[in-house]
Amino acid sequence: MEGQEQLMLVMGNITKRFPGIVANDHVNFELRKGEIHTLLGENGAGKSTLMNVLDGIYYPDEGEIAIEGKRVNLRSPLDSMKHSIGMIHQNFMLVASLSVIENVVLGLESQGFYIDKKSVAHQIEAIAKKYNFRVDPYAKIWQLSVGEQQRVEIIKTLFKGARILILDEPTAVLTPQESEELFGILREMKSEGKSIIFISHKLNEVMSVSDRITVLRKGRLVGTVDTASITERELAKMMIGRDILFRLERKDIEQGREVLTVEDAQAYNDRGTMALNKLSITVHGGEIMGVAGVAGNGQVELAECITGLRHLVSGHITVEGIDVTNATPCTLASAGVNYIPADRLGVGLVPNLSTVENAMLRKYRQQPMCRGAFIDYGAACTYADGLIEKFDIAVPLKNAPVKVLSGGNMQKLLLAREIEENPRLLIAEHPTRGLDVGATEFVRKTLLEQRDHGVAVLLISEDLDEILMVADRVAVMYEGRIVGIVDAHHVDIAQIGLMMAGAVGVKA
Amino acid sequence: MLRFEKRDKTPVRLRVLVPICSVLLGLLVGSIVMLFARVNPVRVYGAIVKGAFGSAYTFSETLVIAVPLILISAGLCLVYRMKFFNIGAKGQYIIGAICGSYLALFGPATMSRPLLLTLMMLLGTLGGALWAVIPALLKVYWNVNEVIATLLLNYIASYILWFFMYGTWRDPGSHGFPLSKNFALNAQLPRIIAAPSRLHIGLFFGVAAAVIVWIIIRKTRFGYEARVLGENERAARYAGINVVKTVIIGAVISGGLAGLAGIAHTSAVLRVLQLEINSDYGYTAIIAAWLAGLDPLVAIGVSVLLAALEAGGYQIQIVMRVPFGIVGVIESSILFCLLAGEIITHYRVTLTRRLSTPLALDERARGGA
Known part of the structure; x- marks a missing residue:
């Protein structure tokens, strides 16, 4: 039976090391033709690294990639595009002041010096119609809602001839209704024979939309399962290695x-x-x-x-x-009044300052840190140590910039700092x-x-x-x-x- | 094929080795240019080193140039950390020189030397500070880009100097040259080594300024607030940091030090106010501050090196009859290589070839297809 399923993509033994960490440790991943395959894992599990390898942004230290049985070397996003891989990033890569048409043809080599807007508009409308949604090709990006912008991203990748689509947490910015519509589009694409890699944290979505699920944990492959044969609870256990409190x-x-x-x-x-x-x-x-x-x-x-x-x-x-x-x-x-802002590194923390310097941001005007015009960095350090211990924050180096912490630890630090203010x-x-x-x-x-x-x-x-x-x-x-x-x-x-x-x- | 990957951490070894290699590479590039100019690079570099460090006198002349650079770059290290891009040190230097010179030229003649000099230095500092506060106010209240404002104020300052030199401050005995009358002895900042050296006590101002700014940045509340503001203005506002106050104090310190540099140099070295008062130190100091990684103590060393290039440059011009432009070429090749070297400190560059790990992948893929 296995032979009947056509394999669109095989990634074998992908290993990618960064200084001090193995982001992908001999990971295998397979994608069939016409399937929606979810990649599931906690932050830092290696999902993004694996997809960046596929998108040509990172080059793996070991391992191989084959598309439709042919080994390929993906050295840049352009290479990936040529091998019909298209990635839709969480933060859309669109130019807000340009129209849908201009965004779609951006960076396409097939377009000459002159852009035939009419023919591009027709093609965009044809793609949209095929998947039952509407988009005005002449609208400027800033005029569109987030959901519409996402569809422009989808059109962009389809226009470039993508047959493997990677969607990085596409529903994070959508309403439930918009998400349902997106799933409709994805299912339609699947029936067209396209292969979709879907990255998500939300278990209920994963269960409803995907055919198979591959779970990563700490850079290693945990396993690939058929969605029909697993429950949410089992999936969560695979993902974090223990039962969680729902x-x-x-x-x-x-x-x-x-x-x-x-x-x-x-x-x-x-x-x-x-x-x-x-x-x-x-x-x-x-x-x-x-x-x-x-x-x-x-x-x-x-x-x-x-x-x-x-x-x-x-x-x-x-x-x-x-x-x-x-x-x-x-x-x-x-x-x-205390605040945990959405934009952790933009409002809450100062990315290039150290953990200590971030921890003291709300306390440096008070004793014992404040000594007249001077700051007692020793006291600040002690205070930061207290927060780190009390809230169990994993900080490799207290004096390293806070931006190197993982998202979870940054948030813990922020939360700790604000809650200590009573x-x-x-x-x-x-x-x-x-x-x-x-x-x-x-x-x-x-x-x-x-x-x-x-x-x-x-x-x-x-x-x-x-x-x-x-x-x-x-x-x-x-x-x-x-x-x-x-x-x-x-x-x-x-x-x-x-x-x-x-x-x-x-x-x- | 080359691949670039961002480093999480730069090893100390690289942080030391890369700048050294960059400087050497810059010297090499400079020599290639010199070969085109038909001069022997080894002799030119030899002459520069000799011209800058060859004797106690030449080294003291190098320090004469370094003093204003140290003063100005110390202030720039502070404001650049708060992302207030003051490139108007030139203008602040000029205004400082003008303000201080006013007392020297028109002050009460009977005033004692220490008092007069103190007042001159204070007035010069104040003038430079005010000249820097203008763009600071424009920025914090009307969001005017400080790069453009400070740059344009440089021209205004230059023309104010012109106005005085061709106008009321011109010495009637100068045969029409745009010069003031010479400063009286009371208005001359003391030199610290015997003539002909012109090294003056401004050197102590410079070192003290660098140390104080270093303490401000590292140890004080203001320095902490300045760094938070520079790295993340929104976080600074949320933490209740007074952005207006912080930027203005920063501008006062940086402009004040540039003004002090202007009046100290004029009073101790030139002893006369004239059109050419070496105000381009205001630009050279920008380079010194950045090359020092915005650390005022490191900037002392960088200032001395840049000053050495400049002092040595005069030397080759005189001794070897090589155009002074060669110095510019050397300086810019070094800078260019240093900036290029940053890539290696921030990114890991690897040479990749085909992957070597053989896998059973092909079989599986073919079997599937």
Whole structure:
């Protein structure tokens, strides 16, 4: 039977070493024609390295790659493209100010000096029609939603003749509905005989969309299984090597007083359009308020307004009864507002400074670190050691730049630093994005612990499962306002999904 | 085929070896150019070394050039760390020289020497600081790019100097040359070695400035805030760091040191205000700061080396009748090689050939197909 299945791609004994680490240790991977094959693994399991080898970005130290039975040497993304491999990265590689057509033909050698826009537009429309979606070839990228941009990426790879498509966590930025549509497109492509490699953390998606699953752990192959013959729980065990808690223990605690109230807040985003549209929300002590919504509906701006990084045009924000509208980050810090930003290296941490220097960022003005105009780096070091031990952060070198830490450890450091401030209000923005299962569990448990201590937690996340797992109430944001607040224990995902897409508003 | 891969960590061995090899390679490239100019590179390099370090006098002249470079680059090390790209040290140097010279030329003649000199140095520092605060304010309040603002202010400063030299400050006895009258002895910064050496006590200012800036960067709250700001402005704002204040203090320090360099050099070495007051040190110091990896103590050494090239350059011009441009060629080949060397310190470069591990892969692939 095995011989009947046509092998599109074989990667044999791929080994890739980086200084001090073996990212891929003799990994084997097979892809059949017309299959959706999921690559599953925690962060640092070697998925990205393996796919970068396939995309020609890294050259393996050992091992071979064959496409349709022929051995190939992939030395650059251009080589990979020539061998009909196309990768859709998590961060789209599109030029925002150019049109769909211009983005699609970008870097194509087959196009001469002059671009025949009409014929390209026809081809784009033909591709879109084949997979039952629409896209305006003349639209500029910045005018498109994230989901539409992703489709442009897909068209781009198909236009270049890709028969092996690699999608790196494609659903991370999509609503449930958009994800379903994407899966439709993928299934259609599969029936066309294309082969798809799908990278994801989300077990339910993996189960519903893929034919086979290959699991990696710590750079090694754990195994390849048929999706039909395995359960989510078994898969999770393969991935992390132990059972994980799918249900988190949560205590019933008394809801406290109002800690955060936002009233009729209005604020602009960076592009100068109204991002918060008379938004009101209240969070109590001992409560986790989940904020669900598709990216770009004002969640980031809401968090920035509360943390003093963005100005309100009108409206009020109070924390424990004190008016902190447009207060400085310093005032907010003394009011007990702490923040876990989505962009860890962009807002939360300073990538090129050391772990110690990052750990002290909120404490350096106080004793014992502050000695007049000077800083006692010895005390800072002791403080950092305390955090590292208490939160079990894996730090190879305390004085090395913090950017060399893994995503999970960076987040632990950030979380540790903010929680040590004894917050009254904790704002966590996508706190588990990009983290592996172990770190995710740690972060969620920490948030629940804070709630149990009476802290008000505002959890902004696109991951509905996460919100439903830890939040007490769920507020759904759409176009700069809260379209509905629901009890997290009495709601189904489909209903929230519809609210996120602006289809219904439900009042609490 | 060459492959480049980013290194996680650069071994210390490379960090020392690569710059040394880069300098040697730069000298080699420079010699090739010299061969075209029909001069013997070995003799030219010999003359440069001799011209810069050959005797106590020549070395002290090298240090005369190094002093302003040390002062200016110390300040630049600080502001570049906060990503305030001040390339206006030239203008700050000129304004510092003008401000300090005002006291020298028009100050009360009866003032005691230490007091007059102290006031001159302070006024020069203040002038340079103010000249740097202008672009800092423009940046923090109106988001004006400081590279352009500081660069344009260099021209304005030059023309202000022209204005005084061709105008009211010109010495009537100068036969029409754009010179001020000579500074009185009271307004001359003391030299520290016997004539003809012009080495002056500005050297101590320079070393002290470098040490103080090093302490500021490494040990103080301000230095920490400056580094956080430079690496990640959003994180700095979230941590409650006052961005406006930090940038302005940085500009004051860096502009002030450039102004001090200007007045010290004018008062001790030139002893007269004129059109040519070596304000291009403001540009050379940028190179010194970057080559030193923005460490003011390392910048002392780099400044001395760059000064040696310059001092040696005068020497070959005089002794070997080689055009001074050759020095520029040598300097830029060294710089070019140093920058190219950065690739090796940041990336692992490997030569790859076909892979050697034979596998049973072909069979499987063929069997499948």
